[in-house]
Amino acid sequence: MSGVHAPWTAPPALPERITIREVGPRDGLQPEEPWPAVWRAALAESLIRAGATTIEVAAFVSPKAVPSMADPAAVVRKVRDVLDPVDDPVTVVALVPNVRGAEMAAEARVDALTLTVSASEAYSRRNVRMSVDESLAQVAAIRAAIGDDLPVDTVVSCAFGSPYEGDIAPAAAAEIGRRALDGGSTSLTYADTTGMATPRRVADLLAETGTDVGLHLHDTRGTALVNAFAAMQLGVRRFDTAVGGLGGSPFAAGAGGNLATEDLVHLCDDLGIATGIDLTALLAISAQLAEVLGHPVPSRVAAAGPRSRLHPE
């Protein structure tokens, strides 16, 4: 009775492939108890072996402010030690908050930088203690400091709304992105930091930004996957995900994580959309991750197994 399915052809056309930026070793582990740098590097390496080609491995932030991200240069060096000898085309990414972090990341030989600018003034002031204008000024300052070699992706946080101001107008979020490009950012990612996006809000934002943007979705309200699906239908080809669905606010543990890499890969596998990531290998990493963390990861596919898993007889 096993079904043979034709490729899914329902309109509108879904893409043949998408690019996933794996943010588990950085964004995913940030709210967890600190892991030593070698463990974070080992996680990154296993994700690369599973097929991740763009991976955020570290944040060059103050270890006092964010102990879980200490020793970022050591993480990058360890990953480079594995990649360099085989001339691997993997893009090693680090988050940087300012010029000092960008300089350290460049010195550590990352391939690309991400930095965050919030579309919410209140969120910006509370979370990075800078106004949105001050935060945008970092983009130009970083570009001036590091030159033109490194790509810089600006992640516009709270792009779909903020828990302080409520909805953020799509035009206002898009304007933050435009100003980041003006400051020297090479690409943009719009983040649903607090899970307020819906397919309609995604469409509204894309109408302002165009579809050559990345999306960074959170599953706070169980909408990350439907938003990713709608975004793929509308033309988006770049997504941030975290193995296990880790990450998100430490004040909403288990409920607010990132879109889980395995959940998106599981969906894309069945829709015939290539991600380059091997689901079986990924689920093994995710299971090991849950063991090391000592708590289940939020991903539902991690909990239930892939749709092909049969009942043990």
Added chain:
Amino acid sequence: MSGVHAPWTAPPALPERITIREVGPRDGLQPEEPWPAVWRAALAESLIRAGATTIEVAAFVSPKAVPSMADPAAVVRKVRDVLDPVDDPVTVVALVPNVRGAEMAAEARVDALTLTVSASEAYSRRNVRMSVDESLAQVAAIRAAIGDDLPVDTVVSCAFGSPYEGDIAPAAAAEIGRRALDGGSTSLTYADTTGMATPRRVADLLAETGTDVGLHLHDTRGTALVNAFAAMQLGVRRFDTAVGGLGGSPFAAGAGGNLATEDLVHLCDDLGIATGIDLTALLAISAQLAEVLGHPVPSRVAAAGPRSRLHPE
């Protein structure tokens, strides 16, 4: 900075309204510790006050086999006592497994019956101890016993696959539905009993069944909402949901529940799709439900609150 959004017009067109069959008092509570009939009726009444117009309140099954569904006639009578005096257009539904159950349900004055036939031979034999053929024969026997007055909706379980056989061919699932119609069923619902559906599998099945069917989705792998969204795009207008996302296999507690009513209503509210259900009232019921059950409900919207919830200052 609050955004004013035009109605979402991204292709393909979404419906103006859908019909939700609330199955929380029956399917949702079935795997829980038994509740007295008056509590189940009270839950149904509160859901009706929140706007549910079609609601499965009871199962006329053996109380020895399913203690949580004992006294179904008492539940129906209590709900009727509230509805009848106000001439309420609510459709009160009961699940029946056989002729005896159907006769009892008819006598209790339900408005409609549901019965389940599995698309999976192995699942059918293990769960209702009947072959699929024997189960289909119940449809005709029930219709013969109760006459033509009551609508009978046949729920085709494991329509997207079974944990025993794996994938079920869409044509095979559709054929079970056709045979149920031949036997006197008035409508069909296809159930993703074990969370194996994806948007592509939904499209494949609808290509065989047409879109004048209901869908009963489970969130085992976090795909219930994206499947509902894809189904709405493809023309489906009837969905089963359970308040809180309760229900599903007791062997996968917390991970395999029904599509949560609040998750679908939350999505539809933002997409401008009418459900008739008041989200605020529903979330209050859901919160109370979690308190009475003594465990959180699976719904993510129940956990995080609606997208409009601002940070408490």
